Amino acid sequence: MQMSTWNVNSLKVRLPQVLSWLDTNPVDILCIQETKLTDDKFPQAEIEAAGYHVAYTGQKTYNGVAILSRHPMTDIQKNNPLFEDEQQRIIAATIQGMRIICAYIPNGQAPDSDKFQYKLKWLAALHNWLKAEMQQYPELALLGDYNIAPDDRDVHDPAAWLGMNLVSPEERAAFQELLQLGLSDSFRQFEQADKLFSWWDYRALGFRLNKGVRIDHILLSQSLAARCTACVIDRAPRKWEQPSDHAPVIATLS
Helix, strand or coil, rough: EEEHHHHHHHHHHHHHHHHHHHHHCCCCEEECCCCCCCCHHCCHHHHHCCCEEEECCCCCCCCEEEEECCCCEEEEEECCCCCCCCCCCCEEEEEEEEEEEEEEEECCCCCHHHHHHHHHHHHHHHHHHHEEEEEEHCEEEEEECCCCCCCCHHHHHHHHHHCCCCCCCCHHHHHHHHHHHCCEEEHHCCCCCCCCEEECCCCCCCCCCCCEECCCEEEEEEEHHEEEEEEECCCHHHCCCCCCCEEEHHHHHH
Protein backbone atom coordinates (compact mmCIF):
# COMPACT_ATOMS: atom_id res chain seq x y z
CA MET A 1 0.00 0.00 0.00
CA GLN A 2 1.38 3.37 -1.01
CA MET A 3 -0.12 6.78 -0.31
CA SER A 4 1.15 10.09 -1.57
CA THR A 5 0.59 13.82 -1.31
CA TRP A 6 1.37 16.39 -4.01
CA ASN A 7 0.54 20.08 -4.30
CA VAL A 8 0.17 20.31 -8.07
CA ASN A 9 -0.28 24.10 -8.20
CA SER A 10 -3.08 23.98 -10.82
CA LEU A 11 -4.52 20.69 -11.98
CA LYS A 12 -5.63 22.31 -15.24
CA VAL A 13 -1.99 22.98 -16.09
CA ARG A 14 -0.53 19.80 -14.65
CA LEU A 15 -3.08 17.07 -15.33
CA PRO A 16 -0.77 15.47 -17.95
CA GLN A 17 2.03 15.43 -15.38
CA VAL A 18 -0.21 13.87 -12.73
CA LEU A 19 -1.38 11.16 -15.13
CA SER A 20 2.18 10.50 -16.32
CA TRP A 21 3.45 10.29 -12.75
CA LEU A 22 0.66 7.88 -11.77
CA ASP A 23 1.47 5.72 -14.77
CA THR A 24 5.00 5.17 -13.49
CA ASN A 25 4.13 5.49 -9.79
CA PRO A 26 0.80 3.68 -9.42
CA VAL A 27 0.20 4.61 -5.79
CA ASP A 28 -2.99 3.39 -4.14
CA ILE A 29 -3.93 6.84 -2.85
CA LEU A 30 -2.91 10.29 -4.06
CA CYS A 31 -3.96 13.45 -2.23
CA ILE A 32 -3.55 16.60 -4.28
CA GLN A 33 -3.75 20.25 -3.29
CA GLU A 34 -4.19 23.53 -5.14
CA THR A 35 -6.32 22.07 -7.90
CA LYS A 36 -7.56 25.65 -8.53
CA LEU A 37 -10.68 24.36 -10.30
CA THR A 38 -14.39 24.69 -9.68
CA ASP A 39 -16.08 21.31 -9.36
CA ASP A 40 -17.70 21.55 -12.79
CA LYS A 41 -14.23 21.88 -14.36
CA PHE A 42 -12.64 18.98 -12.49
CA PRO A 43 -11.21 16.31 -14.89
CA GLN A 44 -13.05 13.41 -13.30
CA ALA A 45 -13.38 11.39 -16.51
CA GLU A 46 -9.65 11.52 -17.26
CA ILE A 47 -8.74 10.44 -13.73
CA GLU A 48 -11.27 7.62 -13.68
CA ALA A 49 -9.94 6.46 -17.05
CA ALA A 50 -6.54 6.12 -15.37
CA GLY A 51 -8.06 3.66 -12.90
CA TYR A 52 -8.83 5.89 -9.95
CA HIS A 53 -11.92 6.78 -7.95
CA VAL A 54 -11.89 10.46 -7.08
CA ALA A 55 -13.41 12.85 -4.55
CA TYR A 56 -12.85 16.59 -4.77
CA THR A 57 -13.90 20.02 -3.72
CA GLY A 58 -12.66 23.19 -5.35
CA GLN A 59 -13.03 26.82 -6.22
CA LYS A 60 -11.88 29.15 -8.96
CA THR A 61 -8.23 30.25 -9.06
CA TYR A 62 -7.31 29.26 -5.49
CA ASN A 63 -7.13 26.25 -3.17
CA GLY A 64 -8.99 23.04 -4.01
CA VAL A 65 -8.22 19.49 -2.86
CA ALA A 66 -8.84 15.98 -4.14
CA ILE A 67 -8.31 12.34 -3.20
CA LEU A 68 -7.56 9.80 -5.91
CA SER A 69 -7.89 6.16 -4.88
CA ARG A 70 -7.60 2.80 -6.58
CA HIS A 71 -10.14 1.54 -4.05
CA PRO A 72 -13.73 2.70 -3.47
CA MET A 73 -14.30 5.61 -1.08
CA THR A 74 -17.08 6.10 1.44
CA ASP A 75 -18.08 8.72 4.04
CA ILE A 76 -16.74 11.62 2.03
CA GLN A 77 -16.50 14.85 4.06
CA LYS A 78 -15.79 18.25 2.55
CA ASN A 79 -14.15 20.81 4.84
CA ASN A 80 -13.89 20.89 8.62
CA PRO A 81 -17.36 20.84 10.23
CA LEU A 82 -15.91 22.71 13.22
CA PHE A 83 -14.63 25.64 11.14
CA GLU A 84 -16.85 27.69 8.87
CA ASP A 85 -14.77 28.57 5.83
CA GLU A 86 -15.51 29.41 2.20
CA GLN A 87 -12.04 28.27 1.17
CA GLN A 88 -11.91 24.69 -0.09
CA ARG A 89 -9.01 23.19 1.84
CA ILE A 90 -10.05 19.77 3.21
CA ILE A 91 -11.55 16.60 1.86
CA ALA A 92 -11.72 13.28 3.73
CA ALA A 93 -12.80 9.77 2.84
CA THR A 94 -12.70 6.25 4.23
CA ILE A 95 -10.68 3.85 2.09
CA GLN A 96 -10.27 0.20 3.06
CA GLY A 97 -11.00 1.07 6.68
CA MET A 98 -8.52 3.95 6.76
CA ARG A 99 -9.61 7.55 7.24
CA ILE A 100 -7.71 9.58 4.65
CA ILE A 101 -7.70 13.36 5.09
CA CYS A 102 -6.29 15.61 2.39
CA ALA A 103 -5.52 19.12 3.62
CA TYR A 104 -4.17 22.33 2.17
CA ILE A 105 -3.20 24.36 5.23
CA PRO A 106 -3.16 28.15 4.76
CA ASN A 107 0.15 29.78 3.90
CA GLY A 108 -0.15 32.53 6.46
CA GLN A 109 1.76 35.10 4.41
CA ALA A 110 3.57 36.86 7.29
CA PRO A 111 3.49 36.56 11.11
CA ASP A 112 2.13 40.10 11.51
CA SER A 113 -0.73 39.63 9.04
CA ASP A 114 -4.42 38.81 9.36
CA LYS A 115 -3.78 35.78 7.15
CA PHE A 116 -1.36 34.44 9.74
CA GLN A 117 -4.02 34.69 12.46
CA TYR A 118 -6.45 32.91 10.13
CA LYS A 119 -3.86 30.14 9.73
CA LEU A 120 -3.49 29.68 13.47
CA LYS A 121 -7.26 29.57 13.98
CA TRP A 122 -7.55 27.11 11.09
CA LEU A 123 -4.90 24.87 12.62
CA ALA A 124 -6.57 24.97 16.05
CA ALA A 125 -9.87 23.91 14.50
CA LEU A 126 -8.10 21.15 12.55
CA HIS A 127 -6.59 19.87 15.79
CA ASN A 128 -9.99 19.74 17.50
CA TRP A 129 -11.61 17.98 14.57
CA LEU A 130 -8.79 15.45 14.24
CA LYS A 131 -9.04 14.61 17.92
CA ALA A 132 -12.63 13.47 17.37
CA GLU A 133 -11.84 11.77 14.05
CA MET A 134 -9.06 9.71 15.62
CA GLN A 135 -11.41 8.42 18.27
CA GLN A 136 -13.68 7.15 15.52
CA TYR A 137 -10.95 6.03 13.11
CA PRO A 138 -7.89 4.37 14.71
CA GLU A 139 -6.33 4.10 11.25
CA LEU A 140 -6.02 7.70 10.08
CA ALA A 141 -3.65 9.56 7.76
CA LEU A 142 -3.41 13.32 7.30
CA LEU A 143 -1.71 14.12 4.00
CA GLY A 144 -1.12 17.51 2.48
CA ASP A 145 0.70 20.77 2.07
CA TYR A 146 1.02 21.95 5.66
CA ASN A 147 2.91 25.17 4.89
CA ILE A 148 4.97 24.39 7.99
CA ALA A 149 8.62 23.32 8.13
CA PRO A 150 8.63 21.45 11.46
CA ASP A 151 12.23 22.17 12.46
CA ASP A 152 15.50 23.60 11.18
CA ARG A 153 16.41 20.35 9.40
CA ASP A 154 13.51 21.12 7.08
CA VAL A 155 14.85 24.49 5.88
CA HIS A 156 17.80 25.05 3.55
CA ASP A 157 19.03 28.07 5.54
CA PRO A 158 17.35 28.58 8.93
CA ALA A 159 19.05 31.95 9.44
CA ALA A 160 17.66 33.27 6.15
CA TRP A 161 14.15 32.19 7.16
CA LEU A 162 14.28 33.67 10.65
CA GLY A 163 11.14 35.69 11.42
CA MET A 164 9.22 34.40 8.40
CA ASN A 165 6.09 32.30 8.15
CA LEU A 166 6.34 28.52 7.64
CA VAL A 167 8.99 28.41 10.40
CA SER A 168 7.56 30.58 13.18
CA PRO A 169 7.37 29.22 16.74
CA GLU A 170 3.57 29.41 16.60
CA GLU A 171 3.33 27.29 13.45
CA ARG A 172 5.84 24.76 14.67
CA ALA A 173 3.99 24.51 17.98
CA ALA A 174 0.75 23.82 16.09
CA PHE A 175 2.51 21.04 14.16
CA GLN A 176 3.74 19.50 17.41
CA GLU A 177 0.22 19.63 18.80
CA LEU A 178 -0.92 17.51 15.86
CA LEU A 179 1.80 14.98 16.66
CA GLN A 180 0.71 14.97 20.30
CA LEU A 181 -2.67 13.67 19.20
CA GLY A 182 -0.85 10.43 18.45
CA LEU A 183 0.25 11.14 14.89
CA SER A 184 3.68 10.37 13.51
CA ASP A 185 5.63 12.27 10.85
CA SER A 186 6.23 9.33 8.50
CA PHE A 187 9.26 10.96 6.88
CA ARG A 188 11.05 11.24 10.23
CA GLN A 189 10.38 7.62 11.13
CA PHE A 190 13.41 6.79 8.99
CA GLU A 191 16.99 7.92 8.69
CA GLN A 192 17.08 10.54 5.95
CA ALA A 193 19.85 12.35 4.14
CA ASP A 194 20.41 16.02 4.89
CA LYS A 195 18.81 18.78 2.83
CA LEU A 196 15.76 16.89 1.58
CA PHE A 197 12.91 19.26 0.75
CA SER A 198 9.50 19.18 -0.92
CA TRP A 199 9.11 22.81 -2.08
CA TRP A 200 11.42 25.18 -3.93
CA ASP A 201 10.72 28.73 -5.05
CA TYR A 202 10.48 29.20 -8.81
CA ARG A 203 12.68 32.29 -8.45
CA ALA A 204 16.43 32.67 -7.96
CA LEU A 205 17.30 29.13 -9.11
CA GLY A 206 15.60 27.79 -6.00
CA PHE A 207 15.47 24.17 -7.16
CA ARG A 208 18.84 24.10 -8.90
CA LEU A 209 20.53 25.43 -5.77
CA ASN A 210 18.33 23.26 -3.50
CA LYS A 211 17.05 26.28 -1.59
CA GLY A 212 14.00 24.43 -0.40
CA VAL A 213 11.83 23.63 2.59
CA ARG A 214 10.00 20.47 3.65
CA ILE A 215 6.38 21.52 4.07
CA ASP A 216 4.50 18.56 2.52
CA HIS A 217 3.83 15.84 5.07
CA ILE A 218 2.13 12.51 5.68
CA LEU A 219 1.14 12.10 9.33
CA LEU A 220 0.00 8.65 10.42
CA SER A 221 -1.89 7.37 13.43
CA GLN A 222 -0.02 4.87 15.59
CA SER A 223 -1.47 1.79 13.93
CA LEU A 224 -0.56 3.03 10.45
CA ALA A 225 2.84 4.32 11.58
CA ALA A 226 3.64 0.81 12.80
CA ARG A 227 3.00 -0.46 9.26
CA CYS A 228 5.03 2.26 7.52
CA THR A 229 8.17 0.84 5.91
CA ALA A 230 9.40 3.89 3.96
CA CYS A 231 8.73 7.55 3.20
CA VAL A 232 10.44 9.38 0.36
CA ILE A 233 10.26 12.63 -1.60
CA ASP A 234 10.20 12.19 -5.37
CA ARG A 235 12.18 15.13 -6.80
CA ALA A 236 11.82 13.94 -10.41
CA PRO A 237 8.61 15.86 -11.31
CA ARG A 238 10.21 19.11 -10.13
CA LYS A 239 12.68 18.73 -13.01
CA TRP A 240 9.97 18.53 -15.66
CA GLU A 241 8.98 21.36 -17.96
CA GLN A 242 6.52 23.76 -16.28
CA PRO A 243 6.58 21.83 -12.99
CA SER A 244 4.70 22.41 -9.80
CA ASP A 245 6.91 24.07 -7.21
CA HIS A 246 6.21 21.06 -4.94
CA ALA A 247 7.35 17.45 -5.21
CA PRO A 248 5.31 14.36 -4.30
CA VAL A 249 5.86 12.65 -0.97
CA ILE A 250 5.21 8.88 -0.83
CA ALA A 251 4.69 6.66 2.22
CA THR A 252 4.75 2.87 1.89
CA LEU A 253 2.76 0.71 4.31
CA SER A 254 3.00 -3.05 4.71
